[in-house]
Amino acid sequence: MDEGERLIEQLGKARTAMQRALSRVDRHREICPAWTVKEILAHISGWDAVGSSTVRAHLAGEQPPSLEVRGIDAYNAYLVAGSETLTYEEVVEDWKRNRRQFVNALDEAPPEKLRDRVQFPWGEMGNIARLVSILVEHEREHASEIMEMPSANEYEYEDESEDEYRYEDGDGEAAY
Numbered sequence: 001m002d003e004g005e006r007l008i009e010q011l012g013k014a015r016t017a018m019q020r021a022l023s024r025v026d027r028h029r030e031i032c033p034a035w036t037v038k039e040i041l042a043h044i045s046g047w048d049a050v051g052s053s054t055v056r057a058h059l060a061g062e063q064p065p066s067l068e069v070r071g072i073d074a075y076n077a078y079l080v081a082g083s084e085t086l087t088y089e090e091v092v093e094d095w096k097r098n099r100r101q102f103v104n105a106l107d108e109a110p111p112e113k114l115r116d117r118v119q120f121p122w123g124e125m126g127n128i129a130r131l132v133s134i135l136v137e138h139e140r141e142h143a144s145e146i147m148e149m150p151s152a153n154e155y156e157y158e159d160e161s162e163d164e165y166r167y168e169d170g171d172g173e174a175a176y
Helices: 003-022 037-059 072-082 088-108 111-115 128-147
Strands: 030-032 117-119 125-127
Touching: 003 088, 003 111, 003 128, 037 072, 037 088, 037 128, 111 128, 125 128
Parallel strands: none
Antiparallel strands: 117 125
């Protein structure tokens, strides 16, 4: 398995953890201070878009867009505010699309480009593998927050489409 495949696998595992967490909670429930599931998904989706644009800019020999001026908190607020007019289903579609674009960008990257030093959008320097590691950990942290919530009922994350990040539940059934 090459570096790109390993990074894509890590993203897939983080997404599976999030999908498992989503199956446990009502999508309207507040998860972290003033954020619902929809807003967390919009937040993660936006960071996947940042990951994708960083990889694509690096592959093109360009500087990735910078969030340094506005700051991470301002960008997070922007992502959540941007989801206010969207339905939950639209946010889920964005969440999926931005992950596919991120995975596609990584898939197109030659292995040596994954090891090159780049400036991350928030100003830190590192390689693409480090960027992916940060974003994987980010999604896992949010999935853990959801999983740790007391839940009176289990909710099923509904998705009609075939998704590469499906997992089998304890009964051998396909779940998200």
